[in-house]
Amino acid sequence: MSLMEFEMIAHYFTRPSQRQDVVQGIGDDCALLRVPAGMELAVTIDTLVGGVHFLQDANPYAIGWKSLAVSLSDLAAMGAEPAWATLALTLPEASTSWLAAFSRGLFDLADQYGLALVGGNTSRGPLSITVQAHGFVPQGTALCRRGAAVGDLIYVTGTLGDAAVGLDLCLGHEPASVAPTARDYLLTRLNQPEPRVAVGLALRGIASSAIDLSDGLVADLGHVLLASGVGATVDLARIPRSAALKGLIIPWEKVVGGGDDYELCFTVPPNRQGQLEAALHDVGCAYTPIGVIVSRNGLEWCDATGQAVVIAATGYRHFP
Amino acid sequence: MSLMEFEMIAHYFTRPSQRQDVVQGIGDDCALLRVPAGMELAVTIDTLVGGVHFLQDANPYAIGWKSLAVSLSDLAAMGAEPAWATLALTLPEASTSWLAAFSRGLFDLADQYGLALVGGNTSRGPLSITVQAHGFVPQGTALCRRGAAVGDLIYVTGTLGDAAVGLDLCLGHEPASVAPTARDYLLTRLNQPEPRVAVGLALRGIASSAIDLSDGLVADLGHVLLASGVGATVDLARIPRSAALKGLIIPWEKVVGGGDDYELCFTVPPNRQGQLEAALHDVGCAYTPIGVIVSRNGLEWCDATGQAVVIAATGYRHFP
Secondary structure (H helix, E strand, C coil): CCHHHHHHHHHHHCCCCCCCCEEECCCCCCEEECCCCCEEEEEEEEEEEECCCECCCCCHHHHHHHHHHHHHHHHHHHCCEEEEEEEEEEECCCCHHHHHHHHHHHHHHHHHCCCEEEEEEEEECCCEEEEEEEEEEECCCCCCHHHCCCCCEEEEECCCCHHHHHHHHHCCCCCCCCCHHHHHHHHHHHHCCCCCHHHHHHHCCCCCEEEECCCCHHHHHHHHHHHHCCEEEEEHHHCCCCHHHHCCCCCHHHHHHCCCCCCEEEEECHHHHHHHHHHHCCCCCCEEEEEEEECCCEEEEECCCCCEECCCCCCCCCCC | CCHHHHHHHHHHHCCCCCCCCEEECCCCCCEEECCCCCEEEEEEEEEEEECCCECCCCCHHHHHHHHHHHHHHHHHHHCCEEEEEEEEEEECCCCHHHHHHHHHHHHHHHHHCCCEEEEEEEEECCCEEEEEEEEEEECCCCCCHHHCCCCCEEEEECCCCHHHHHHHHHCCCCCCCCCHHHHHHHHHHHHCCCCCHHHHHHHCCCCCEEEECCCCHHHHHHHHHHHHCCEEEEEHHHCCCCHHHHCCCCCHHHHHHCCCCCCEEEEECHHHHHHHHHHHCCCCCCEEEEEEEECCCEEEEECCCCCEECCCCCCCCCCC
């Protein structure tokens, strides 16, 4: 890109930081940052590719929002407090209207958490957005995948499957008879997920494991089971579904196998149920027990009567 | 990509870390890292796009090497000690031979600095590699762009222009009569740059400003001058050129305007020349004074007789 184009792009992303821990933000070879004493730094990097993770003509405000949201969701799953982000943006051309909307979406979400954009890079090429998010967690208190133990209850926040059905709507695979309000709700769930940061923070010291649902419950709970060396039984009748979804005929495979929900899935020992209720009482996010950790490896499903149900979904799995 | 493809890709990048400061590496929602007390964290993110920053059929070993080298060069320019990296890899397909060579190139360079790959993400899409590098610098000692003062001498490490001519060779714009050994040298300079990490570390407390030459001397020294509110006079006859380049007829515009050299450009106050010589004596990297910082804004060039010379190059400029 030309010098002028790069300066124009930088204009949309350079803002003075209010954070004391940012010694040097955008504008030098590196950002210089201070991690508070006693804190571990949690970092996560994610890429959204045009035509793969979103449609090429998707709303740039939503792309900006979601490109940060998916990384904040990873911080939430570790129980980390968001602090900083970096952005590597690859664009086929420098469109001012696209950049204005994209940066607004990204900063609207960043501002909810007082997060500073501290570094970036722009290249010309096929549309692709990589965000690394950085957060703090007191030493030794991070929520990891490997802590689930036999007897722990399994919970999910919010409702599952909304984003997968929202994607069907985007792609024109309309389920029969979607009301306009339900349609709007499902598309918002797909395009502007709300990372469950407050839930993750509240779960420190309570949850024995946690993960965010980016690839679907089947795949993501599967990661927890593998890392913890345990299995699980999940009651399909307890899987929380939105009012919008309950009005439609959606196969279970889509609800528990579809990605992009960005809810949290976590496990809690039975003797910490009271602590859990107290900690999440004021967070304002629904959470539902859906099953239990068992010693027999693998993920089994049952219906309301306890009968085993076969689910064919495998979800999507990314590196790592 | 399929589950199997992602597992296959993860295989190439997951290695046990020897670093005590990596609490959790690849394998959870986030990496968990500890920054030593008294250290600031330096971070930098860079993207290499296939067909833009390298030819689509380029040697994957060199792509792996260079994708980390460009970020380590930014750490070098801040005087930061490399510690960790994350990798976001977008691939059109999962080729085992490509991945094996790419990861070998990346780790061969990482191992030179004891750097750990602590997180990653893989997507399907047009070939693109984003690396974020993380390093440590004692609080308040980072080499920034804004510290150049009138009277400071301007230095560059190594030789300039090799990578720009190497790119011409790659693209088939052969300068006349390039000997095979010169050709090999120039292509290696383009494809496997050596980040000047040891120089950057040695310059802490001595250099008043520093930047790495990713976009060419004109553009990068220009950043230093702008950030420092000063100007410079540079003597073209002092610009260090390799033996390979001296044997060719290359316009000055390419030597001082071409990118990808990944040498350092830094300024040193006149009263620290002795310290500089002592600090770089054992580093094993050539460095050359090329000019002086002046109060009049702008970058002026002169020849060996002191006559002003006009250079048309502007270099490339990226965000930030």
